[in-house]
Amino acid sequence: MKIACVGGGPAGLYFAISAKLRDVGHRITVLERDPPGAGYGWGVVYWDDLLDVLYRNDPESAREVSARSVLWQDQQIQVRSRRGGGTAFFGGYGYSVSRAALLDVLTRRASELGVELDYGRRILDPCELAEADLVVAADGAGSRIRTVGREHFGTHVAAGRNSYLWLGTDQPLTHFAFCFEQTPAGWIWFHAYPSTKTVSTCIVECPPETWHGLGLDRLDDEEGVRLLEGIFRRALDGHRLISRSRGRPARWQTFPHVTNQCWYHGRTVLVGDAAHTTHFTLGSGTRLAMIDAVVLAHSLTEYVELDEALHEYDRHRRAELHPVQAAARSSMAWFEHPDRYLARDPVSFAYAMSVRRGNQTPWRYQLHLATQAAAVRSVRRAYDSGRRWYRARRRGETL
Template structure:
């Protein structure tokens, strides 16, 4: 297909990367990026790049990836609760300052022959181009102007978070909660340069209000940072910060917005990155998704006979992976919003719960990269001495452990079949689509007063994961022994749920019908 002029609205990582790839695959085309800000203006701090993302970028354009890696900062991962720390050794996790990443991508776009126009705000309707790529972010003006064509939908999370940074490099990425007089705050932090770290902090609305941050948010001007919150959090996380300061950059409390669109293209205009979709920060970055969008768009434009076919193919190929990741990200978002209730778990078992929270990483796979953490976590699950657990088949081992709960003893974690219809058992058919929505709240608030709560429902993997999440809520809200029923095909997921304290017991059935499971978009690094 012949492209003479390509216009990109938005000079973030996705727009710059798309421009470079398209200029390389269509060398005769005039490719121009329009960015309303100056070249060195950016918001945010570091950008993380997991190993799977690095492989995708290397396959698409090794030269730019080499430059990114050369400027990036490697790190490992840890979780701390109180004085307990679980550490993961992983050499493939990288982070880079967003300003540095933009500088690298700007240079490589120019080296390819892309024209960069800064300080220019353009609208799709005003651009004379064969193709207009709208990479103009979560607040996309293009998406807003073409609402009827794209049909966007935006869901807002219940929790609140803010982005800030600090002026030293943490020894590793870390997840750490602190409890203040107002409630619990959780930091997701990681180093991205020799003297800088990203610090993302989240909390629930009740804690946010008790701390007075609703008022400080209202008082903070759009161009400013919420200094009241930054000072409070700097004191709260002083130990983790090693008494360094927190740095703001238009830092204010926000609620995460999950963006989706019925269509990603209309005529010669196509959405890319956050303009088309977002996924919660706890599972992956918008930068990763936008740059992988750019790769898919370039492939489609290179192979299709005409523009409409290309944009249709781009969406056909890319949408399932994005929507699957959004589904995983939403489950992760809800897990983090309810994180404080799990702080009673030993830290290694909590790390197992974290890694398996969304169904993206299986416990067997996690054990390959972190055998010590998994061994310690399983020891806590089974109430065994630390260092005495090294199963060859983790799933079978988890299911074989005995359970004593509220005066009842079970030889294994597989519930006896006759318990299902016992007089002391209440069966709950779980049909809600999320474990933390209003329908699920009603189930938890009105849970039967029974010795056994037996959860059944559809056979799909998504339904089973949802059932495990609801089981966790019931486990913590009632004194019942909670059983999750699932097909044998989801045995590993249920075992991981048991080890993560999401349920007490499992019961397995043959699936009603063989249904294909969605392809998991795994990464080589924990996320």
């Protein structure tokens, strides 16, 4: 089969890898509008469940992704209001990898398997790829391929209320950090986590009232970043915020919540953010995109007829994504009005954040209170270490 994959991000590259592994006879071309090495963005987070999938699908690239990732443990929530402030904690752990490193691993692996990589190629319509038996739209939330067939896919895009800015910082974190700061214009906060051992990702978010009130809509890139450094100076502990990722400055955005009633039409199929988006407060976008890639490649192997394969992929993944997107909408809505909870003490506020998707159990509040004790966090980290070891051994990962 001749396959054109539009978009050289994690979804497109990992689909090409997965399809080639299952049928070396596929002629696959990944068409990317940017030049080689232009992996804009900072870090992405994931958990053990994604590593389980990657090791089952392609141990070769999984080992590389794991080797270039960093572990973060615990989550720290700082709240600083005009009346004072404090810190609360969540337990748990996860992994993060810089987007550039992830793309480097996947690009090299795809090339090794015989995937053709065509850079600097901007595709605006599937008709430009008339020779392809299958067109995989992996061109992101603003997908041009999807836009052309919008009425067939039943696309709906709803913009979030808050503004956010995806930055880096030279503060080397070992945990996931939240910091909420009250300014004269209103509340503003960041979500931060390590990208590498020396650089961290820092996503700044605020409601439109704060954004306008602070003048962030009028300041240029450098002035805006310096203002944010001043606001978060205590949390950053003297470290810098970094706007430019491989030469491109960060831009304020509102989050596009993308849904589609159908993920394929004719010979065109959607994967990753072109098919669905999940708010960054859920931290699952890259994970879900790569699982889309695996499921689509598997469907193409399992079903002889292309239409049947795409139908099964669509049915299976949309059913799985429905509760995830519902949880993401709830998380996004909570962060659009955190001021409803910020009058509480930091520990109570942190608990409200932890159950924002409705996943509350009778014992969860007691565990949350216990987690505020350093000794309990230490015991939990030891338990998590054993759990990581067991899961790594089970999937065949060399420790």
